[in-house]
Amino acid sequence: MEQKENKRARGRPRAYDPEQAFSSARDVFWRSGYAGSSLDDLSAATGMNRPSLYAAFGDKHALYLQTLDRYIEASRQKMDQILAADLPLAQALQRVYDLALAMYLPSGDDARGCLLIGTAATPAVADIEVRDRLGDGLRSFDQAFEIRLQQALEQGELAAGAEPALLAKLASAILHTLALRSRAGDTRASLEATAAAGVKLICGA
Template sequence: MVQKDEREPKRPRGRPRAYDADEALRQARNTFWKKGYSATTLDDLSDATGMNRPSLYGAFGDKRALYLATLERYVIANREAMDRELAGPLPLREALMRIYDLALALYFEADGAAQGCFLIGTAAVEAVNDDEVRGVLGKGLLTFDKSFEARIRRAQAEGEVDDASDPKILSKLASAILHTLALRSRAGDKRSTLRATAEAGVAMICGTAREGR
């Protein structure tokens, strides 16, 4: 997951005239990200967004609807960011490391303990008992697989990866590295150790490169 944004100061409570849905969703997402869905209260969301409860309900529905909206926006933003980075001219090895470096920058962005990935860190817990959250999580992971797969297929066409390799399998391996970075960063692994893990994973993926290319 590679999308970054600026953490802006909280606004006073109450729904201002110049209501900014994007900013409210960003602040709500940051709150869910920090505390988790279950531990986040409506008062937390009200404080974070600067909107009172009636305004929150009127704009986004209940807490669950607001959470789902933040998940979906996170998936879309990160898929777009991944596609932009992977569409560039860098060789496959460098393009993959670019994704992982950006992910690590995001996961370790907050002061104190690393925050990991918003989607994996929160939705994996709620998906056990919520079919809709499970669906967003599953589709989100699949969309990241597809981004990696498209870039690996391009590398295969350009001779970086052997024709006998299966891009679908390699894309899942690329995604698995991303998942590992997300989980282990939140579990306390050092950033330098996780980058070394990413490098080893990329070496495995790119080890299918043709000889002499």
């Protein structure tokens, strides 16, 4: 009796979209933090098994660092785009804060704050690579504000004697407040009022 040979197709790695995978992993870290995000969580979110995750991104730590890098870069690009637009200083600052609040308090979802501040501050104490990214990210946002504030000073939008570098840190501090207080349960109306007061303070300096 002739037996038929059963041939199995050689397994092929599942195709994946790197952008979608990073987006899914980012949301896991954003929701649960670094320590609270397990490999099983990341695998489920990305649709990739552990070997595939390791092959594509390295271990969880490497994936987290890459996620932070991409978040910082994307946030800086959005800030630069808004602040470089032909808008009065107050309007430009308000748009940055409006964008931040849309991220920190997504419509129809739980408050999540800022990925960088909300997830990196705790591991940064013992992890130099996370600490470097946290510091570099915050300074990058300071720089974006400072460039626009320096321009505002030169164009007479700020009072003579205003210090763009210090005002930039104040502008960033408002972002930090919005991020933390959104996670703490402050209402959108309260946070919008805080942002508006911050804009008035900076522009009146």
